[in-house]
Amino acid sequence: MFKKSVGVWILLSSFFTPVAWSEVAQAKGSVDDSVNNSVANRAVPAGQPLSADTLLDNMKTAFKQLNYDLSYVEIERGRITPMRYSHGLIDGVSVGHLLSLNGNPREYLRRGNITSFFEAEQPGYSLSSTAIPGLLFNLMATELTLDESLYQAIYVGGKSRVTGRLSQVVRVVPNDKYRFGYLIWVDLTTNLPLRIDMIKDSGEVVFQVMAISLYQFPDVTPWLEQLNSVKLPPVLSAIQTQALMPAPTKSEWTAAWLPNGFKQIVSNKHQIAGIDQIIDYMQFSDGLVDISIYVNTNVKAGSLSQGLGVSGQISLQSKITDDIEIVVVGEVPSMTAKKIADSVVRNLDN
Structure with missing residues (x-):
């Protein structure tokens, strides 16, 4: 039932694309300028760049608090998987929707701390305190440098452009040789992640998340509000979870x-x-x-x-x-x- 409902709203959203919605937002003022959010627009004294740890903290906060639509691709050994993630705050609750755009359908809807899973032809189910799967969401949910024995964050300096937007780069370095490192490009305007490279010691990229487009909105998008109203599968109990x-x-x-x-x-x-x-x-x-x-x-x-x-x-x-x-x-x-x-x-x- 959910897939059918979501399919209808995804179809409707094709007529109300992020570009069209951004035009509506611009009628109220500039999309970026209209959001006076302390997370997205923190003032930085001239000549005093934010520390790497602060940049990462701001990125995670923005990821959970802003209204936006992020389309990106996952790249591994020449294989490209396009994804679309929509997020907004509805009645103070974080709501995120991830949809795979190619191949077998994969769909995830997270409300607060509850995530509903819809993969291929399997029946949908919901789990409590479980994040949406994927490197992007793992990074947003992990305190990378909380345990200094695992990773340290380094501000690379300078600015770079990703999908037409200026960003700052943070390098996350493992403190041993048994893990991959990461390069993270953080958007200067919104603090949202624009690119994530998983890298070897040699610098070779083994996995990459690359933004294709990013739209920030002053309000929750209509299609996300509609998705939020869809009835989802009940949260599985511990016994039901074990049955899976x-x-x-x-x-x-x-x-x-x-x-x-x-x-x-x-x-x-x-x-x-x-x-x-x-x-x-x-x-x-x-x-x-x-x-x-x-x-x-x-x-x-x-x-x-x-x-x-x-x-x-x-x-x-x-x-x-x-x-x-x-x-x-x-x-x-x-x-x-x-x-x-x-x-x-x-x-x-x-």
């Missing part, structure tokens, strides 16, 4: 080494498509990126590597010893994934 995924179990395997800051968030047994047997699965996160470990104890039944499709920023490392296959997948450098795979051993405590 295999029951948690204590794995027979463990990783003897993980980069600092990674904590286990999932442990279970389940079946991989094309592999006619149950495998051990563990997932770890440092708050920004995830690492998954798969253990296949019967390679003769089929290789896990054949059933796991990865590309771009995601590394995959596989090793087979004594008919036991270990696969590590994650948004980390390949050497990190290999070191984790080499450290996986049987859990003697189990």
Whole structure:
């Protein structure tokens, strides 16, 4: 029902595009100048640029508080995925809508701390305290430099243009060699992110978020107000949430080494498509990126590597010893994934 309703509003919004809405906004005054928002228009004394940490804080605040429409592409190894994110404050509540524009439909609507998921042909469902998936939203929800043992932010200096808008650049550097770094372009007018590069030590870009257009509005856009009125699936209970995924179990395997800051968030047994047997699965996160470990104890039944499709920023490392296959997948450098795979051993405590 939601998809049908959303499809109608998306169709309607094609007649009321961000450009058309910006013309309405301009009737009230300049779009950028009409919003006297302390987040978007903070005065900076001449010769005193904001610190990198302050720029990142302002970016996250603007991302959650302003009314805007951001169209962008995700780029990985030549594959381009266009996305559109609309955001506004409705009765003081942050409302965001993300829509994939190519391929299988993916749609997410977040109201406050509740996110509704609509992916491919699966039934829609809602989860509490769960963010919209994707690097852009992970960055907006993560305190990158709160734990100084993980990252530090550096103001690059100067100004750059992205999608025709002036921006300042912040470099986020990991404090170890086991993570990727980031370059973030922050719009000077709105403080919203215009470009995010996930980079190797060498400077090579392995994943990129690039803005195509950005429109800021003085009021919530009509199509977002309409989407906000659509009835969404109820929030799943803990029992219902577990029904969507295999029951948690204590794995027979463990990783003897993980980069600092990674904590286990999932442990279970389940079946991989094309592999006619149950495998051990563990997932770890440092708050920004995830690492998954798969253990296949019967390679003769089929290789896990054949059933796991990865590309771009995601590394995959596989090793087979004594008919036991270990696969590590994650948004980390390949050497990190290999070191984790080499450290996986049987859990003697189990």
